[in-house]
Amino acid sequence: MNYPTAEIFSQGEEVVTGQVTDTNAAWLSQELVQMGFVVSRHTAVGDKLADLIGLLGDISERADLCICTGGLGPTVDDLTAEAVAQAFSKPLKLDETALEQIEHYFACRNRKMAEINRKQAYLPKGVVRIDNAWGTAPGFALQYKKCWFVFVPGVPTEMKHLFNEHIKTDLKARFKLQLDILITIKTVGIGESELQQKLNDFELPDSVQLSFRASTDEVQTKLLFPANSDAIERKQCINQLADVIGDSVYAIDESGKPKTNLVSVINQLMNDNSYTLSVIETASCGLISSKCIALDGLQQSHYVQRLNLLLTELNVAKLDDLTKVAVAISKKIKQQYNTDMVLVQLYSGDKKQFEDKERCITLYNVLLTPHGVYQNDCTVSGPLTRKQNHAAIRALDLLRRVLQNKCL
Amino acid sequence: MNYPTAEIFSQGEEVVTGQVTDTNAAWLSQELVQMGFVVSRHTAVGDKLADLIGLLGDISERADLCICTGGLGPTVDDLTAEAVAQAFSKPLKLDETALEQIEHYFACRNRKMAEINRKQAYLPKGVVRIDNAWGTAPGFALQYKKCWFVFVPGVPTEMKHLFNEHIKTDLKARFKLQLDILITIKTVGIGESELQQKLNDFELPDSVQLSFRASTDEVQTKLLFPANSDAIERKQCINQLADVIGDSVYAIDESGKPKTNLVSVINQLMNDNSYTLSVIETASCGLISSKCIALDGLQQSHYVQRLNLLLTELNVAKLDDLTKVAVAISKKIKQQYNTDMVLVQLYSGDKKQFEDKERCITLYNVLLTPHGVYQNDCTVSGPLTRKQNHAAIRALDLLRRVLQNKCL
16 A cells, blocks of 8 residues: 655744754654654745745645644744745635634633734635644644645644644544554664674565664664564564574564663563662763663662772772772672672773773673673773763663573 | 855654654754854655655755755665765765775774675765764765755764864855854753743843743853944843843853853863862762763762662761751761762652652752852752753752852
């Protein structure tokens, strides 16, 4: 089947000049994708009438659906209704019901309606009005050429309210929609290109779309299965692919089901066993702890700028082998706080090296558990905050791997 | 004079499907507006080659400058270079220097370059390469018809780095720009509407544009002065406005000069006196420390989930008055670590209350200094991570106010 295509069109100088980030476009796109639309384009323009008219004309020949946000306010730079009137030859006309609603909105708030708000009751002739109880601007919708256009205010709360209360239901009735299944395989400790290399020879059914997404914390492998794909075959395919990737996979999410992240996975595994945890941070400077605010078992954490301070405090000998030092520290912390696990992060390199974006530092992570000591080490590079973040993620990933592989 | 027009073009399925919010477009637009460009349009498309080619052609006839983010990665869905090659008839060609840089990138990290990364060294013929020390994808730039196109990776850290290090200087040389002067008055501890209220009666010259921008950490009041405005009058106006706002103002930035943030301001003030600092965190769960990675004077910090654990450890009596408890803790920490200052954050409310987005918690911050003890308390609300962030900001703001008001 063909999926209907959708575009998002945002109007406002504050968007094109970057004074606000256009979160509406991302929010609407997610909603539409989940409903079964293919979102093909976002466009934002300012308050130039010619730009608006041209863009409306282009979209009317390109997309099956267009959601337009912004430009419905009372002021002179709110030009959307005027642009629609001109682009689609539907002159503006006073909508008496809209006017009553706007007057009512102000009356309810014991405020006098300003004369300029009358403008918001003028809608292009023949459109379907979308009532807005949350603000003064009604939305409206119309068909032009192949495209169903829906116009809503740009204020995120009003826009979301109108979408959830009115537009979603209408779109489901208006379009023939079929919902694909999106699987997200989440990995830590493997790069995007290494991941793709591993999957190079993996044969996916032609109907399945593969894509990757790398962020600072993780890499996601995304598989989009058709709505009518067989559940058992789908599961087999996902498991085989996850096996190829190996134990960098920390979670597999499915669209419509709750989303996981590294900390939520660790939290689940720790809570299953009521484990408690202490953390010693150096390179991550509090970021392990900060990421773990929703980790019930984190009892306490400690950051020290200089290792010597910690060694003196705990009466631990200084050695060249930082893994051995970390193990000694973990045992002292275990004595002091008696948590089930102790995660210790040390690094080699001085402050200058740490702050220099051209230089690397080496991390030594140790996890003390009731059943033994586990460790990893790795090199992190880049600017200070990038090193900090990788340091936190790699330490948490040691904890995740030990918990997930049931080494405990 | 005419201002050159610019467009932002973002490539990526993750953007059009709404999986990520396109913060690059807003960031770049702000930078370009501050340089003297008029940003007229943002467009985001996915990984459909035909869409990319069509869009590049349209922009080449519309804008003087286009910054394109994304689609330069090693994987099959990274199509930007291919689209440029086809749209502008500039076939892809191996750039030996780019290949060496990519190989060097991996060699530095002791990793083998995957074969697919070779793809990133193929650039459209005749372009200007933009070296990228932060990642594997070089950027590139070229003139086509009326438009100067600049292509950069979509990873925000890499994109910003390339823009700041290379592209900005090049654009200043390439375009005749007239620079308005943007003043950003940065405040912490005051809300956007309270700020607007305070400034309601402030009379600005007609030529000055006023706007506000609220983020989770701070509220910025922005004043855009014409390039030819008088420096002395400008300074008077800024100072008068800052006086009206009061001591919530922690910094005043000017476009083209180094940018400050709350931690950089604190760092400067602490370094002027070689002050050292210890921190005790509760509600912020490591986030104070994490935000302070560039704060030279932060010697150590400690997070505890349960206050009782800390009280026992330090042998401090439990009292109903949490400010008094915090003062007692700060004195013990001072004894133990001998830092010039000790910042202690406590909060009232149990774990359930903390995690419930409908409920508030009250924070009690205490700062022990060689010249006395300072404190503030405040209420924070909202979801867990919002409470965490506000808790960190309010504690840091106590430190900033004490340092800035020279109470020490």
